[in-house]
Amino acid sequence: MNTKTPILIKRVVTASSLLILLLGFAMVLGISMGSTDSGIKDVFQNLLGTKEPGSMLYTIIWQIRFPRVLLAALVGAALSLGGLVFQALLRNPLAEPYILGISGGSAIGAIIGILMGFSRFPGVSLTAFTGSIATLLLILAMSSGQTILKKDALLLSGVMVNAFCAAVIMFLVSMTQDSRLHNIIFWLMGDLSMVDMKHVGILAATLLPCFFLVFWLSNPMNLLLMGKEMAQTLGVNIKVVTFTLLVVTSFMVSATVSYCGLVGFVGLVMPHLLRLVFGPDHRVLVPACVFGGGTYMVFCDLLARTLPEQGEMPAGVITAIIGAPLFIYLLKRSSR
Amino acid sequence: MNRAITAKNLSHSFGEDLVLKNVSFQVPKGDFFIIIGPNGSGKTTLMKIISGLLKPRNGELKILNRSIDQYHRKALARTIAFVPQMTFADFPFTVTEIVLMGRSPYLGMLGLEEENDLEIANQAIAFTGLENLAHRKLDQLSGGEQQRVFIARAICQEPDIILLDEPTASLDLAYQVRIMDLMEQLKTEKGITVVMVSHDVNLAAMYADHLLLLHNGQVLCQGLPDKVITYKTLEAAYGCTLLVDESPLGKSPRVTLVPRKYSIRE
Numbered sequence: 001m002n003t004k005t006p007i008l009i010k011r012v013v014t015a016s017s018l019l020i021l022l023l024g025f026a027m028v029l030g031i032s033m034g035s036t037d038s039g040i041k042d043v044f045q046n047l048l049g050t051k052e053p054g055s056m057l058y059t060i061i062w063q064i065r066f067p068r069v070l071l072a073a074l075v076g077a078a079l080s081l082g083g084l085v086f087q088a089l090l091r092n093p094l095a096e097p098y099i100l101g102i103s104g105g106s107a108i109g110a111i112i113g114i115l116m117g118f119s120r121f122p123g124v125s126l127t128a129f130t131g132s133i134a135t136l137l138l139i140l141a142m143s144s145g146q147t148i149l150k151k152d153a154l155l156l157s158g159v160m161v162n163a164f165c166a167a168v169i170m171f172l173v174s175m176t177q178d179s180r181l182h183n184i185i186f187w188l189m190g191d192l193s194m195v196d197m198k199h200v201g202i203l204a205a206t207l208l209p210c211f212f213l214v215f216w217l218s219n220p221m222n223l224l225l226m227g228k229e230m231a232q233t234l235g236v237n238i239k240v241v242t243f244t245l246l247v248v249t250s251f252m253v254s255a256t257v258s259y260c261g262l263v264g265f266v267g268l269v270m271p272h273l274l275r276l277v278f279g280p281d282h283r284v285l286v287p288a289c290v291f292g293g294g295t296y297m298v299f300c301d302l303l304a305r306t307l308p309e310q311g312e313m314p315a316g317v318i319t320a321i322i323g324a325p326l327f328i329y330l331l332k333r334s335s336r
Numbered sequence: 337m338n339r340a341i342t343a344k345n346l347s348h349s350f351g352e353d354l355v356l357k358n359v360s361f362q363v364p365k366g367d368f369f370i371i372i373g374p375n376g377s378g379k380t381t382l383m384k385i386i387s388g389l390l391k392p393r394n395g396e397l398k399i400l401n402r403s404i405d406q407y408h409r410k411a412l413a414r415t416i417a418f419v420p421q422m423t424f425a426d427f428p429f430t431v432t433e434i435v436l437m438g439r440s441p442y443l444g445m446l447g448l449e450e451e452n453d454l455e456i457a458n459q460a461i462a463f464t465g466l467e468n469l470a471h472r473k474l475d476q477l478s479g480g481e482q483q484r485v486f487i488a489r490a491i492c493q494e495p496d497i498i499l500l501d502e503p504t505a506s507l508d509l510a511y512q513v514r515i516m517d518l519m520e521q522l523k524t525e526k527g528i529t530v531v532m533v534s535h536d537v538n539l540a541a542m543y544a545d546h547l548l549l550l551h552n553g554q555v556l557c558q559g560l561p562d563k564v565i566t567y568k569t570l571e572a573a574y575g576c577t578l579l580v581d582e583s584p585l586g587k588s589p590r591v592t593l594v595p596r597k598y599s600i601r602e
Contacts, residue, residue, distance in 0.1 A: 006446075006448035006449065006450055007448075007449055007450060007451060007453070007454050008448050008449065009448065091424060091426060092426075093426060093427070216445075216446070216447075218447065219440060219443065219447030219448075220447070222429075222437060223437055223440060225424065225426070225427050225429075226423065226424060226434070226437065227420060227422060227423060227424050229384075229387075229389055229418065229420040229422075230418070230420055230423070230486075232388075232389055233387050233388065233389065233413060233416065233417065233418035233420075234413050234437065234438070234440045234441060234493070235409045235410035235412070235413035235414075235440060235441040236409075236440070237409060275427075275428070279428070279429075279430075279433075280427040280428050280429050280433075281429075281433060283447065283448065
């Protein structure tokens with residue numbers, strides 16, 4: 001028996017490869033389907049490069065669908081991971097960046113950035129990050145001390161922060177009179193249509209290091225679930241770990257918000273589903289959330305693109321339709 | 337100089353509130369050491385200081401003849417294991433997964449356990465008699481079973497000293513004895529020093545090698561059970577009428593509470 005083999009590796013690899021396969025399937029499906037009818041065969045010929053460039057389908061696939069599917073995968077991964085981290089840090093299975101209002105605060109920052117005429121990156125991303133950190137501090141201050149352990153206090157704070165953010169967003173939107181209005185509203189509801197490869201590349205370059213950092217802290221997250229005292233006496237520097245995770249998560253969330261607005265409940269649905277399948281160990285769940293969250297978002301975006309007869313709807317509509325009832329179900333179950 | 341813990345003039349305050357005043361004591365290696373005292377006497381604060389969760393305002397604390405400040409976070413975790421009073425079972429970890437968490441201070445950069453870690457965890461599970469529950473989820477267990485899981489987790493940490501904050505509180509009679517027996521076994525079979533905070537003076541008198549009686553943040557009395565558990569010291573600490581005689585099992589003092597209707601009027 002080899003005593004040097006990490007016993008969890010098998011589970012991590014199994015879970016990850018299963019979900020990578022699913023993600024691959026979802027991405028191929030996402031690239032194949034869209035408002036322009038195209039046979040799967042044509043798409044594959046394009047993907048494999050056996051068809052000459054220049055055709056309309058080639059352009060649609062490589063310049064519209066491919067970046068969009070990649071964006072969806074990145075956004076889904078970041079949001080699922082964000083939910084997972086918040087649930088661990090706040091020791092509350094119902095925590096999620098959108099529900100807590102972190103996304104909302106981030107959106108306020110982003111709109112201010114857009115109205116001031118900043119570019120997507122780094123301008124709007126930075127104002128979004130500022131907004132998310134501000135709301136995070138607000139929520140932590142509101143529910144600090146003993147009450148942070150109480151589910152209801154935290155969720156109520158989140159609901160109120162969210163309501164406040166929605167009001168501020170509406171205020172900002174109503175002040176906007178020009179053509180940016182439609183864009184802002186559509187973007188607000190979670191829109192993945194406005195990207196090109198360059199921006200997807202920038203987003204990937206900022207998110208990937210965050211994924212690795214969170215994975216590196218996945219064992220301390222396990223220990224934090226057992227309570228701060230136990231984590232600390234097991235050698236975890238809880239201040240550094242908590243601070244790093246909160247900042248990294250807010251950063252991931254604000255990066256996605258500045259690119260595609262408010263996509264809600266992904267961070268609730270995926271961690272729960274994956275925890276049911278793979279158990280609560282974060283060393284398995286972190287990679288699972290990256291690949292599984294990506295898969296989920298690619299599917300949601302595909303539905304958003306193909307369900308309406310004409311045009312498309314924001315992907316945030318689909319995630320909310322699936323996520324909100326699940327949240328209510330979980331809340332009801334946890335209060336039993 | 338075989339001392340597991342040496343405390344000299346430990347003081348601590350929360351704001352203006354002085355909760356510990358010049359507390360000094362020594363715990364020999366392999367001792368069963370129990371800290372007793374009324375509510376608010378500073379027991380839990382003292383426990384948190386020994387476990388490294390709190391830094392004392394004043395005084396000196398040595399763990400295995402080395403100042404606690406000289407320990408790196410993980411080195412301290414390999415020396416002292418702490419079983420807190422409040423634990424959480426919101427997330428569906430299995431018994432084995434929780435016990436394995438005790439290996440954390442030994443893991444490398446990625447924080448992944450290896451086969452030999454699992455073996456140590458399984459031994460801890462066997463030691464605490466949890467074999468049949470190893471794959472159950474924590475929230476499916478009773479309070480006494482959960483307490484044993486967290487003790488197994490502490491054993492898995494392979495420490496020199498185990499600290500427990502009222503491990504028998506809220507357990508039924510059978511489990512109280514079972515947990516205390518387990519701690520004694522830990523001391524005699526593994527040579528681990530056991531330091532415990534307890535509310536139960538009788539259990540403390542029966543199991544402890546040495547007792548420390550705290551009152552208003554100060555040491556009222558310390559030493560062997562017959563010296564600490566007397567009518568005089570307990571009445572001074574708790575401020576109620578008590579009867580102290582010898583346990584029918586012999587060897588240790590027994591404390592009986594005296595309700596007002598039985599007390600002798602002067």
